[in-house]
Amino acid sequence: MKLEVETTCPTQWRFEYQSNDPALDDLYERAKKDQWNVSVDIPWDQGLREDSDVFKRAETAITQTKFFNSLTEQTQSDLLANQAAFMLSQFMHGEQGALLCCGQLVDCVPSIEGKLYAATQVMDEARHVEVFHRYLGLLDRSYDIAGGLKDVLDAILAADSWQAKCVGMQIMVESLAMGTFRNMMIQAEDPILQSIVRLTAQDETRHVAFGILSLSEEIPKMPEEDRIALEDFALAALGILQGRGGGGGGANAGQAAIDAGIDPQEMRDAIAKERKEATGQSFKTEQRSVLHEYMVPNLAKVGLISDRIRPQYQEYGLIREA
Ligand SMILES: [Fe+2]
């Protein structure tokens, strides 16, 4: 897997130290005040409860299927533990991507208040890498980064403008994380994971706010062709996240099933068949709602869904109205 990403995005000095953005100053103050410590603020000493799952079975769709219920108890717990580890591993890798990207934002955002705020986010993301790594250590299993996630993070890290990095990371990846954390707050069975998700989500809320504040001011001022390029960048990144193009290398979610002794294709086919018979809904329902409820509205909020690009969002089922 490629470890280096090149970017031509320039590092910018700023010698006007006086901030002109009270809303961003306020966010910076909140960020300083709300720092927490992975070693102190997570109840690690409770340890994992042997007999319980990472996520509540009642909130995990697969456990409602006949396929799942035909498995032995041991295979059921293995499959759920592997799937949880796969998902949390993607968070750990995604947090590293956020750490790297936010380090770049300190360099390339032009305003002093943006640089100071981004510096607090660098520390937030370092803490998130640490906390997910430590939790995966408790689960005693972890997975490589998924191809699509690596591709989208690489595209953001390689982007040649701070605006594109900010859209990709602060609006798209952060909204995706926020939406998934909200789901995880309901799903988490384990009290350690519950406190990880609560504290991490609190940080991510500020990160999305930074993206919305800085981009809603910047985008209306951008030359038309730069704004168009930014709209295209956002849609292309969304395409990678939805699995259209990219995703060549890296881990595949099917590995979680293979490691539990299940053929992932057989599992997918059996579940798809059951769902079709039961409700007519497809397998991707939950993930799409994160895109619908968090990411797309935030892209619209900063002005990146113009009349020009809206039909493509409709075509991909990301916007429902005609
Ligand atoms: Fe994070």
Ligand SMILES: [Fe+2]
């Ligand atoms: Fe973040």
